[in-house]
Structure formats: structure tokens, C-alpha cells
Amino acid sequence: MSPPGAVEDIAAFRLRARQWLAQHMPRLPDGVDNQSLLEADEYGLRARALQRLLHDAGFAGLCFPVEYGGQGLTRAHQQAFTEESVPYRMPVVFNVPTLSILAPTLLDFGTEEQKKRHLPAIIRGDEIWVQMLSEPSGGSDLAGLVTSGKRDGDAFVVNGSKIWTSGAFRADYAMCLVRTDWHAPKHRGLTMLIVKIHQPRIEVRRIKRVNGNMDFCQEFFDDLLVPVEDVLGEENKGWAVASRLLYHEREAAGGGSHYVSGVASGNAEEGGQQTDLIELATATGQGDDPRVRQLVAEAVVNDRVQQQLIERVTTGIKNEHFPLPAGAFLRLFAAINGERRHDIGLELAGVSGGTWCDDDPGGE
Ligand SMILES: Cc1cc2nc3c(=O)[nH]c(=O)nc-3n(C[C@H](O)[C@H](O)[C@H](O)COP(=O)(O)OP(=O)(O)OC[C@H]3O[C@@H](n4cnc5c(N)ncnc54)[C@H](O)[C@@H]3O)c2cc1C
Incomplete structure (x- = not known):
């Protein structure tokens, strides 16, 4: 020490x-x-x-x-x-979203x-947090949300519904964006509330996905009272809070968050993923095929580029050479790299990428 x-x-x-x-x-x-x-x-x-x-x-x-x-x-x-x-x-x-985005x-x-x-x-491990932004009427137009928070003395009365909340059933608190001024232009009438999840007047329903996963939830608010001291940021200035939250999300999803432990991220992930594709090429008997080697090399190079981009962007933001939204580069490149990696994996797996038996090396 x-x-x-x-x-x-x-x-x-x-x-x-x-x-x-x-x-x-x-x-x-x-x-x-x-x-x-x-x-x-x-x-x-x-x-x-x-x-x-x-x-x-x-x-x-x-x-x-x-x-x-x-x-x-x-x-x-x-x-x-x-x-x-x-x-x-x-x-x-x-790690996500509690430590890397919401904290x-x-x-x-x-x-x-x-x-x-x-x-x-x-x-300390006592609170898991989630983000309640998207709504059943659409999530891409975030500022168009319609869950209402009506000010009543020292509290907001919340009514409406949020959806696609990852992990709400197991979480303790949420950052929940609601409309508190219906007359202001849409970005200026929002407030971010800290909401305790497991309490009367919130119903959390789990959603079953086609692959059986039940992590997504939908929440229904019925006259839920949230005290004014649980406003995060300022009343009607929730857009600034949401924008910052999304900045942290892009950084986290792009692999640039310095608040997470234990995931195969950064250089550790690079090693893991390279090994996966090399193992797949070897297990499917294609390890000596020059075209397959070229594809694996492409994935390795993309990973190197991603690591260097994380370093460059996070350092640039820290030194104020880049503005905060530059974190979006990380999110974008992680998505492009992820998609290309899966394409390459699928190409290496051949037909077993579509239908497979449990002992099939290309199945997973
Ligand atoms: C893995 C995962 C985890 C998620 N976790 C959370 C979470 O924890 N909390 C949370 O709040 N949300 C979460 N979401 C939801 C995600 O943020 C929403 O999917 C997103 O907000 C989009 O909303 P939507 O699905 O209603 O699509 P819509 O907004 O209905 O969009 C559908 C399609 O229309 C397009 N579109 C929408 N508006 C326009 C427009 N004006 N012009 C042109 N095209 C348009 C979109 O690009 C999209 O292709 C999660 C999603 C995923 C996939």
C-alpha cells in the first residue's frame, strides 16, 4: 500500500x-x-x-x-x-449501465x-440502477416522450409507461426522463427524476424475447409520487442530463469507460476475440486457407484500430482537444467492428452458422 x-x-x-x-x-x-x-x-x-x-x-x-x-x-x-x-x-x-453510465x-x-x-x-454493491428513457410510442425521438410528471407541491406525480428497460426487475433505482412542461418546446419541458423502482404505483413487467431472454421490462406508473429532492439536475432541464447520460452510454458501449471491472474489454478483449476466430478457423479445418487467414487478420486489425481509437478519443476528451460528443466515434466504430466480426464469424462457420448441433464447432 x-x-x-x-x-x-x-x-x-x-x-x-x-x-x-x-x-x-x-x-x-x-x-x-x-x-x-x-x-x-x-x-x-x-x-x-x-x-x-x-x-x-x-x-x-x-x-x-x-x-x-x-x-x-x-x-x-x-x-x-x-x-x-x-x-x-x-x-x-x-458495469452497464450502473457503474459506466448512471453513476x-x-x-x-x-x-x-x-x-x-x-x-x-x-x-458497495447495494444499488443497481437502470435507465428509463424509451417509451411504447417510440424511443428514437427521445425528446418527444409523453410520460408525464406533474408538479404538485414538493413532489411530481408521474403517469405513463417506459419500455425496453434492461434489467429493471432486478434493479433498485432508475433515472427516468419525464415531461414536466407541456407548453415549452419539446427539449425544454423534460426533467430527469431519480425513481425508486420497487414501490407501490410502479408495475414492472418483464418482456420475453424471441430467444427466451427476459431482461427487457416495461414499467407502468400510476400516480407515482417522486419528491422534488429526487430531481437530477434542474426541473425542465432534463435534456442536458439525458444528453450527458447518452454520452456516457456511447463511451461505455464503445469500450472507453474507465469505470468498469472484470469484462473482457480493452486489450483483454482483443486477445479473447482473436483467439475465438482463430479457434473457429482451426476447429473447422480452415486454418491454412489463405482467404480465411486474410479474414481473421482483418478482424485483428479492426480490433487494433478500435483500441487505438479508444486511447485517442478518451485522451483527447480528457485533455479537452475533443468535445464530449466525440465519444460517439467509439460507439460507431464498436458497432461497425462488431457487425464485421460477426459477418466474418458467420462466414467461417459456414452452414453451421445457421443450423447446428451442440458439438458443432461453428454453432456458437
Ligand atoms: C439491447 C438494448 C437495450 C436497451 N436498453 C434500454 C434501456 O435500458 N432503457 C431504455 O430506455 N431503452 C433501452 N433500449 C431501447 C432503445 O434505446 C430503443 O430501441 C430506441 O430508443 C429506439 O426506440 P424504438 O425501438 O421505439 O424505435 P422507434 O423510435 O420506433 O424507431 C424505429 C425505427 O424508425 C426509425 N426512426 C425513428 N424515428 C425516426 C425519424 N424521426 N426519422 C427517420 N427514422 C426514424 C429508427 O431509426 C428505427 O429504425 C434498449 C435497446 C436495445 C436494443
Whole structure:
């Protein structure tokens, strides 16, 4: 440990993390990653316990300020911890959107009281958060939303419905964007509320997807009372909060968030994904085919470009060479790269990419 006030050297921190992880965190079974274990921990109970374990050892919220329960460390510390934690079971359900999107938004817009109330609880594993933005009448036109928050004294009375909320059934709090002024131009009549999810006057219904996954939810609000002290940012200035939230979302989805642990992200992911495609090419007997090697090489190069883009954009934003919306480049490139990677995977898998048996190497 470094003396109080000094930032621990990265190599020393990495070694300390490596030793602690080996002693305290359960190892992942061979060939299994944290993402694939999410469904087995449907309500996130195991994740909460693991997050608590990280917290108690001083390895949670590495880049969050110390006054809000974090460790006040740098992106490089987080990167080192992420790389070390890849072989272990980690509470990844906290990563998106709680730690990477909503906690940073709370940090940007919360009052001192809101930050003190929620950030330490999130980092400790006591609160999972979700985002309630989209509505049944359409989500792309976010500023056109119609869930209403009518001011009544010291509270807002909320009525309406949100949909496609990932993981609401297991979460504790939501950032929920509602219309509080019906006469202002649409972007200027919105307010972001902090909403406690499990309480009377909110009904959460799970939605079953075609693949059986039931992570999406729809919520119905029936005269739900939200106290004014739970407004995040200012009344009728919720668009500024939503825009910042979406900036953090783009950064997280593009792989640039420095608030997450334990996912195969950054260089760790690059290694994992390369191995997947190489294994697939080998398992399907195409490892020596020059055309297949060319495709795998293309995927590797795309990953390198993505890593360098993350570095360039996140550093540029931090140094104020780029404006915050430059984070959208990360989201866009991650989507293009992901789509191309899946195309290549499908091409390598051949017919088993469409119909497969359990022992078929191309199935997954
Ligand atoms: C994996 C996943 C997780 C999600 N998690 C959440 C979550 O946690 N919380 C949440 O609030 N939402 C979530 N969403 C919802 C997502 O943000 C919505 O899908 C999005 O807001 C789009 O809304 P919609 O599906 O109603 O489509 P619509 O808005 O109805 O759009 C349908 C189509 O019409 C096009 N379109 C829409 N408006 C226009 C226009 N004016 N001009 C031209 N074309 C237009 C769109 O591009 C799209 O192709 C999630 C979605 C996914 C896929």
C-alpha cells in the first residue's frame, strides 16, 4: 500500500490486485466468461455479494472520487485491474449501465446529498440502477416522450409507461426522463427524476424475447409520487442530463469507460476475440486457407484500430482537444467492428452458422 495521499505505482497496484484476486475471487471455469454467466444470476444476488467483496478490499469504484466511496485512482489502474480480473468471476451486471453510465451521470449532475446517498451504495454493491428513457410510442425521438410528471407541491406525480428497460426487475433505482412542461418546446419541458423502482404505483413487467431472454421490462406508473429532492439536475432541464447520460452510454458501449471491472474489454478483449476466430478457423479445418487467414487478420486489425481509437478519443476528451460528443466515434466504430466480426464469424462457420448441433464447432 502507498502512503496516504500518494497514488500507488501501477506495477505495485497490479501485483497487489493479482495476489488479492487469486486469494479471494472465484475463478471462472475453463472456456466460460462472465457475460455468459449473467443469466444464471438472474437477480444479481451473486453479483451484489462479489461487488461487496471487491468494495471491502478496496478494489471497487477504482476511478470514482474517494469522497463518494471510490478509490480515486487513474484509468491506468483500472486497465491493470481489468486485465488481472479476466480469469475471475466478477460482478459485471454492475458495469452497464450502473457503474459506466448512471453513476458518472450522477457524479456530473447530482447534488452533494444525492451523490453521498447513492454513489457509495452503488460502489458497495447495494444499488443497481437502470435507465428509463424509451417509451411504447417510440424511443428514437427521445425528446418527444409523453410520460408525464406533474408538479404538485414538493413532489411530481408521474403517469405513463417506459419500455425496453434492461434489467429493471432486478434493479433498485432508475433515472427516468419525464415531461414536466407541456407548453415549452419539446427539449425544454423534460426533467430527469431519480425513481425508486420497487414501490407501490410502479408495475414492472418483464418482456420475453424471441430467444427466451427476459431482461427487457416495461414499467407502468400510476400516480407515482417522486419528491422534488429526487430531481437530477434542474426541473425542465432534463435534456442536458439525458444528453450527458447518452454520452456516457456511447463511451461505455464503445469500450472507453474507465469505470468498469472484470469484462473482457480493452486489450483483454482483443486477445479473447482473436483467439475465438482463430479457434473457429482451426476447429473447422480452415486454418491454412489463405482467404480465411486474410479474414481473421482483418478482424485483428479492426480490433487494433478500435483500441487505438479508444486511447485517442478518451485522451483527447480528457485533455479537452475533443468535445464530449466525440465519444460517439467509439460507439460507431464498436458497432461497425462488431457487425464485421460477426459477418466474418458467420462466414467461417459456414452452414453451421445457421443450423447446428451442440458439438458443432461453428454453432456458437
Ligand atoms: C439491447 C438494448 C437495450 C436497451 N436498453 C434500454 C434501456 O435500458 N432503457 C431504455 O430506455 N431503452 C433501452 N433500449 C431501447 C432503445 O434505446 C430503443 O430501441 C430506441 O430508443 C429506439 O426506440 P424504438 O425501438 O421505439 O424505435 P422507434 O423510435 O420506433 O424507431 C424505429 C425505427 O424508425 C426509425 N426512426 C425513428 N424515428 C425516426 C425519424 N424521426 N426519422 C427517420 N427514422 C426514424 C429508427 O431509426 C428505427 O429504425 C434498449 C435497446 C436495445 C436494443
